[in-house]
Amino acid sequence: MRYLKYAWLIICLNVHAGEWSGYIAGEVRYFSHPPLSSEQYDDINVSLFAQPEYSHEWDNGYQNVVFVPFVRLDQHDSERSHFDIRELTWLKAADTWELRSGIRKVYWGVTESQHLVDIINQTDLVDHVDTEEKLGQPMINLALIRDWGSLDFFILPGFRERTFPGQEGRLLLGGMPIKTDQVQYESGAKDKHVDWAVRWEIMLDDWDIGLSHFSGTSREPRFIPEVDGLIPYYEQIDQTGLDVQFTHEDLLWKFEMISRKGEEGGVTALTGGFEYTFVGVFDTDADIGLITEYLFADYQTTMFENDMMLGMRFALNDAQSAELLAGIIFDLDNHSKFYMIEASRRIGENWKLTLETYIYSHIPADDLAYGFRNEDLVQLELAWYF
């Protein structure tokens, strides 16, 4: 609430020149299988959410403030009904540096199937299972922009816990409630631990290269099992990441790798593959893009230890921007499969309809994804943009 007060102060100061935009949306989810726990809801769930955005810039765009709150109201899951400040930030840019302070979202990386290197923001998992929704992270970020690339320094005061569905919600691993009220940390400072990170990025002709290091509280909790649920435990880690993209004509090669040191030693994970686009297929304006990525990890707390992702992106390139993304990730060891389809199109000037489907199939009992075996879902979303 403290942040909110500052937000209003900023808005009031700049009320004449700023601009509001954003969206209001409704979502319906349907789960075809019954839940694993009797407390969880069955079949249909309705949810409303909104993300307005206020922005104001001056100094020829070399300074701006941005405020992006987010709110969701969920029919069944009280944890999913939540509020967050995605962004509340002030930026000052100059010729050779940029300074950003406040609550922000930062994205690192190049691959499509998973985002290993991306670590600054905590995942808002209760909001969406695709792990692409992020919670706002307080930070001070100084970027030095030189001929040898750009170097970003981050100081990250304050840790955000990962969000999870409530015990009455769906997409809960094995139907086990996550006891977020009993959260544990390795650090004595708990969620007050100040993390830091640094990233160097350079573009060399066809190559885009990023090298990063993060030191602080892991964004991925481990779970301490109890009889009636799981307690999230956040350790201290040091993670170095590398991301590389090589772009040659219509072929994009993508690679990400991380090396993480924690309480239980070091682990490594990587994702790599390519994306190729066929332009103007079937004598139309449509494009078909093919994505292939290999996912590897030498630790067990991930679903992607030795997996392959095949994806297809179909874009009509029409006035409604109709698009379809279909993908499958299959485990090369035990043949479990995860299918996803995401389709969207604009309706009129301001509306957008999105259909998503996630299916977990052939999951053996020893696979981490076994807990999601009954969580196949279809989601329809209608958003109004202003």
Next chain:
Amino acid sequence: MKRLVLISVLLCSYPLITLADDIASAKTPQAKGLAIAQMAEDRNTGWQDSEAEMVMILRNRQGRTSTRYVRTRSMEVPGDGDKGLSIFDRPRDVKGTAVLTWSHALKADHQWIYLPALKRVKRISSKNKSGPFMGSEFAYEDISSQEVDKYTYKYMREETLNGKKCYVIERYPAYKYSGYTVQVMWIDKKDFNPQKIVFYDRKRKRNLLKTLTFKEYKSYSVRGKIFWRANEFFMQNHQTGKTTSLKWKNYQFSKGFTKRDFDKNTLKRVR
């Protein structure tokens, strides 16, 4: 005599004279076509940087319309293609999306897109120049930086179009992934502005595809030199019956942009 030498030295060193001579003295239609294209480029060199707003009105065969707003910034790069930054304002679901392009005459352009929902900058393949720009009848290659080396040329004839005396030239894309086999272009003889371009399709065996008309040229003075910009580009697709009107507003020059205004950091920052 000395004075005459001085005058002729001055005349020779003044490129417009040389290029005009090239057009007059060209021995082959290819040489004359190239000379006209070089003259047009020369007339349009030296504007340094500019900013403008673009409103696109897409109209389908039934007359239903759809509107896009884009803000654009451009900067000349001596000896290379221009740098450009486009920021989308409408439709609202793509608001904040921005595209950064470093165009090059002979090699593939460099292009990045910023996706505001994920805060992600994505390097994209720039090979796809023949694809539609935001669902419109304009392909990316129609609105990207026009460099002389991107085509080979052939002079056809002189013709009067809408009361303007024009050169008619054919140009053939040097880029093998272009969507066109040939473009026929009308360039007025006075100011060397394109007046009309007719596009012939690569996909359907050189069929007539589109006609682009440039409307209402307006002059802008940048450091004493005059530059012309059309207020409207009107594209008619003859195969689908769809049209796109692209209107330019608030052209501004001498913004003082540097390469810093066309880098990945700026791409993440622009609103």
